[in-house]
Amino acid sequence: MSGRTHARACPERTCLGCRERAAKRDLLRIVVIEGECAPDPRGTLPGRGAYVHPASVCLDLAVRRRAFPRAFRVQGPLETADLRRFVEQRTL
Numbered sequence: 001m002s003g004r005t006h007a008r009a010c011p012e013r014t015c016l017g018c019r020e021r022a023a024k025r026d027l028l029r030i031v032v033i034e035g036e037c038a039p040d041p042r043g044t045l046p047g048r049g050a051y052v053h054p055a056s057v058c059l060d061l062a063v064r065r066r067a068f069p070r071a072f073r074v075q076g077p078l079e080t081a082d083l084r085r086f087v088e089q090r091t092l
């Protein structure tokens with residue numbers, strides 16, 4: 001992996017679910033608010049952000065591999081019900 005040919009103008013992030021890199025604008029930013037994963041579709045909320053495709057398959061993968069607590073460096077499970085609802089509404 002040389003990675004030198006990437007255009008710098010298009011920021012990329014890794015999806016926590018499928019682990020594929022994608023343009024930041026194609027991913028959903030997630031932040032933690034009081035122990036819950038919250039969607040941040042506008043990317044404006046403060047704090048550490050994690051990125052996932054706005055698709056329930058990727059969300060499921062991320063939850064199953066406990067990627068969210070690891071990404072946010074917190075102990076234990078994080079509530080993802082609101083996030084799941086948000087993603088499911090978007091993917092209808």
Ligand SMILES: [Zn+2]
Pocket residue numbers: 015016017018019020052053058
């Ligand atoms: Zn993904």
